[in-house]
Amino acid sequence: MSHAKPVRKAVIPVAGNGTRFLPATKAMPKEMLPIVDRPVVQYAVDEARQAGIEHIIFVTGRNKQIIEDHFDIAPELMSSLSRAGKTAQLSELADMLPTAGSVSFTRQQAPLGLGHAVWCAREMVGDEPFALLLPDMVSHGKRGCMAGLVELYAETGGNILGVEQCALEDVSKYGIVGVGDTVNHGFAVTTMVEKPHPDDAPSNLFLNGRYILQPSIFDKLADQPRGAGDDVQLTDAMVTLSKTETFHAHPYQGRMFDCGCKHGFLEANVAFALARADINALVFDSLKSMIASHERGFGSP
Numbered sequence: 001m002s003h004a005k006p007v008r009k010a011v012i013p014v015a016g017n018g019t020r021f022l023p024a025t026k027a028m029p030k031e032m033l034p035i036v037d038r039p040v041v042q043y044a045v046d047e048a049r050q051a052g053i054e055h056i057i058f059v060t061g062r063n064k065q066i067i068e069d070h071f072d073i074a075p076e077l078m079s080s081l082s083r084a085g086k087t088a089q090l091s092e093l094a095d096m097l098p099t100a101g102s103v104s105f106t107r108q109q110a111p112l113g114l115g116h117a118v119w120c121a122r123e124m125v126g127d128e129p130f131a132l133l134l135p136d137m138v139s140h141g142k143r144g145c146m147a148g149l150v151e152l153y154a155e156t157g158g159n160i161l162g163v164e165q166c167a168l169e170d171v172s173k174y175g176i177v178g179v180g181d182t183v184n185h186g187f188a189v190t191t192m193v194e195k196p197h198p199d200d201a202p203s204n205l206f207l208n209g210r211y212i213l214q215p216s217i218f219d220k221l222a223d224q225p226r227g228a229g230d231d232v233q234l235t236d237a238m239v240t241l242s243k244t245e246t247f248h249a250h251p252y253q254g255r256m257f258d259c260g261c262k263h264g265f266l267e268a269n270v271a272f273a274l275a276r277a278d279i280n281a282l283v284f285d286s287l288k289s290m291i292a293s294h295e296r297g298f299g300s301p
Contacts, residue, residue, distance in 0.1 A: 004157030007150055007212055008055060009124075010048040010131035013117040014041060015061030015108040020261060029064050031135050033265065036272050036279075040259050041067060042096060044135040047144030053131055056098065057124045058105045059117045071103050113231025118213075119221040127215050129153070137209030138268050140275070141254015145210045148250045152185040153212050158246035159238070161189060162210030164256055168198050174206030175235050177249055189247040194235050205249065207235070208256045217241055 018030030025033075031041035045056055058067065074093075081090045108120045118132060131146055139145040149160045163177055172195050179202070180188030191202050220237040238247070257271065258264035273283040 010053040011057045011121045013059045041135045043138045044133045051146035051150045056103045115232035115234040122218040132211040134209035136260035138257045145252040152250045156248045160212040161249045162208045163205040163249045164208040171201040178202035186250040
């Protein structure tokens with residue numbers, strides 16, 4: 001077992017503009033788009049809390065105030081629900097509300113990439129390991145992906161990456177890892193390659209938006225040259241850090257939905273709706289009816 005410092009803090013970057021979802025995101029952050037009845041960002045926070053994270057650090061941008069409001073108390077709404085006797089909704093809102101002082105916000109003033117967003121959280125993270133959850137990637141399974149990363153970290157220490165399998169022909173879409181020695185909850189990472197050609201890929205295991213990183217990553221990010229898209233790339237900094245520190249990976253047994261793209265967002269809504277006992281039958285019947293209509297040529301134009 002590792003004697004590394006515990007992972008108490010999580011960084012969640014929410015500064016992106018959400019251009020792939022315009023016009024819906026013209027006035028509303030993409031992180032607040034709902035999957036059934038909870039905003040995308042809520043799933044990342046719930047996953048972090050399930051994994052034992054005590055403090056959430058949001059890296060925000062302009063026009064993201066609504067995210068801060070979402071994780072704050074709403075006295076008028078609570079009072080209205082109480083008067084109406086809607087105890088179930090009151091209880092649900094109370095359960096999702098973070099305890100006082102357990103959520104912080106910092107600003108990424110310029111859109112300089114994921115690596116820069118992570119670097120903006122350095123003062124709040126301090127000199128301790130931290131979890132990083134990309135909220136666009138929503139985990140769906142018996143439990144969230146981060147819990148498995150925390151378990152592996154307890155064994156190995158160092159830096160931990162969440163990974164998931166993809167089809168070999170799709171490796172050019174992702175950051176791909178090389179597979180080394182097996183440990184109880186994962187394996188050692190031998191290499192990280194960004195969007196390789198299928199013939200050159202070290203595996204078909206891709207980085208799925210969940211990380212545990214040591215604070216030494218901040219020094220690498222501070223000096224990291226701009227990479228693809230003229231942004232500060234987190235993967236580039238991790239490759240540099242891997243020359244002096246260990247990286248292990250935890251293969252997630254559930255599924256990650258990429259809610260940063262339209263089809264992934266729609267798939268997530270269907271999957272989470274079908275997993276809900278209160279609405280799954282209705283949703284299933286509606287889907288069957290719509291598919292049948294589409295096959296008969298009666299779909300919407």
